Amino acid sequence: MYGIGVMSGTSLDGLDIVCIDLVAYEKNKEITLVASKTVDYEMNFKEQLSEQCHNHTASLAKITMMNAYLGQFIGEQVIQFLREQQLLVEKVAFISSHGQTIFHEPVGAEGIFEIPSTLQIGDISYISEVTRLPVIGDFRTADMAAGGQGAPLLSFFDANFLYSSSAGRAIQNIGGIGNVTFVSKDEKAPVISFDTGPGNVLIDSAIQKLTNGEKKFDQNGEMARKGTIHEQIVEQLMQHPYYEMPLPKTTGRELYTTHYLNEIVNEMKGASTEDILATLTAYTVETIKQSYGRYLPLEQIDEIYINGGGSLNGYLMELLKQAFPTKKVAPLDGLGVPAVWKEAIAFALFGYNTMLGIPNQLPSATGARREVVMGKVAYCDGNPLMRFQKLRGET
Numbered sequence: 001m002y003g004i005g006v007m008s009g010t011s012l013d014g015l016d017i018v019c020i021d022l023v024a025y026e027k028n029k030e031i032t033l034v035a036s037k038t039v040d041y042e043m044n045f046k047e048q049l050s051e052q053c054h055n056h057t058a059s060l061a062k063i064t065m066m067n068a069y070l071g072q073f074i075g076e077q078v079i080q081f082l083r084e085q086q087l088l089v090e091k092v093a094f095i096s097s098h099g100q101t102i103f104h105e106p107v108g109a110e111g112i113f114e115i116p117s118t119l120q121i122g123d124i125s126y127i128s129e130v131t132r133l134p135v136i137g138d139f140r141t142a143d144m145a146a147g148g149q150g151a152p153l154l155s156f157f158d159a160n161f162l163y164s165s166s167a168g169r170a171i172q173n174i175g176g177i178g179n180v181t182f183v184s185k186d187e188k189a190p191v192i193s194f195d196t197g198p199g200n201v202l203i204d205s206a207i208q209k210l211t212n213g214e215k216k217f218d219q220n221g222e223m224a225r226k227g228t229i230h231e232q233i234v235e236q237l238m239q240h241p242y243y244e245m246p247l248p249k250t251t252g253r254e255l256y257t258t259h260y261l262n263e264i265v266n267e268m269k270g271a272s273t274e275d276i277l278a279t280l281t282a283y284t285v286e287t288i289k290q291s292y293g294r295y296l297p298l299e300q301i302d303e304i305y306i307n308g309g310g311s312l313n314g315y316l317m318e319l320l321k322q323a324f325p326t327k328k329v330a331p332l333d334g335l336g337v338p339a340v341w342k343e344a345i346a347f348a349l350f351g352y353n354t355m356l357g358i359p360n361q362l363p364s365a366t367g368a369r370r371e372v373v374m375g376k377v378a379y380c381d382g383n384p385l386m387r388f389q390k391l392r393g394e395t
């Protein structure tokens with residue numbers, strides 16, 4: 001019995017698809033990755049997605065159409081993935097899809113719209129129609145309706161699967177945005193989770209801009225490594241009010257826009273592409289370092305595990321090790337969870353909880369009033385729960 005997890009993050013780099021073994025999971029909460037794949041988005045599609053993430057370039061018609069298109073695309077890609085991996089559709093209990101965040105307003109705007117809200121596109125009915133499987137999606141809204149920020153959702157996964165009684169752990173995701181979960185070795189201590197700031201988003205935008213789209217990201221941080229960090233720029237960037245805001249707090253692409261990047265590039269006029277990339281990489285590391293000092297019990301952190309695409313950036317990893325010389329800094333793979341697939345795996349497991357009506361969010365991290373079961377279900381043929389039971393051999 002399989003669960004499929006699908007994730008498309010703020011980096012807009014592509015669609016991560018994983019298949020996990022639900023039999024092993026039900027037996028002893030074991031996370032077994034059966035297969036995984038990233039479908040890279042084509043540049044044109046990525047640009048169109050990116051346009052819909054900003055007020056001044058978004059169009060109502062495009063968002064509506066892309067919601068359907070992306071849903072259909074995800075469905076087709078999951079079918080192709082199953083075929084390539086020779087996994088039987090009949091054995092899949094459900095697909096659980098995060099969708100693509102277009103806009104995220106964690107606190108709420110002024111006036112009558114003073115209410116947290118979010119929009120993920122890639123409609124689950126389209127995924128369900130293409131695959132003929134039950135599909136779970138639209139997770140964040142349930143948390144936000146209950147007063148939460150709808151993020152960071154991975155804190156639930158971290159608290160449940162990455163706890164250790166012998167080491168305090170910081171689980172640091174470096175996707176487009178960076179976020180951390182602190183899991184104390186004291187089981188009763190509260191789990192603390194928040195967005196640290198930029199992950200790869202500025203590094204990606206800068207390299208795409210400065211190489212005229214030739215490079216999508218800084219492979220292993222090789223270009224940045226050749227540059228010199230402009231410390232005074234990093235210091236200046238750290239003055240942003242987000243880094244002093246009280247918890248709970250989350251951020252998104254909204255803060256790290258092309259406009260923001262252009263300002264940095266202008267400020268650094270005359271600097272080489274390598275210098276700009278080195279400085280932006282150091283900026284990401286500095287936001288992590290300073291926020292740990294400000295919001296976490298630093299002395300209680302023994303190990304820092306990195307997941308997300310940033311874990312593949314050797315230079316970024318090196319700077320992180322320098323920032324925390326007394327702590328173990330390593331990719332999450334060290335704990336048996338593949339660093340780049342963690343988010344998709346987590347969403348597969350969140351979907352499992354949705355199906356069974358078990359809460360799948362952590363109010364202490366999101367700020368919600370109470371525990372809720374996040375996620376909505378798109379039925380396809382028949383009752384999805386009965387399909388589940390049939391696969392388990394219960395009927």
Ligand SMILES: Nc1ncnc2c1ncn2[C@@H]1O[C@H](COP(=O)(O)OP(=O)(O)O)[C@@H](O)[C@H]1O
Nearest residue numbers: 009010011175176200217219220308309312313
């Ligand atoms: N080999 C690599 N070297 C450096 N950076 C990488 C590498 N592979 C991926 N990345 C970075 O990771 C990003 C994707 O990370 P991901 O965890 O998928 O983020 P998101 O969840 O925001 O989509 C890419 O946009 C890129 O910046």
Ligand SMILES: [Mg+2]
Nearest residue numbers: 009011013014
């Ligand atoms: Mg991604």
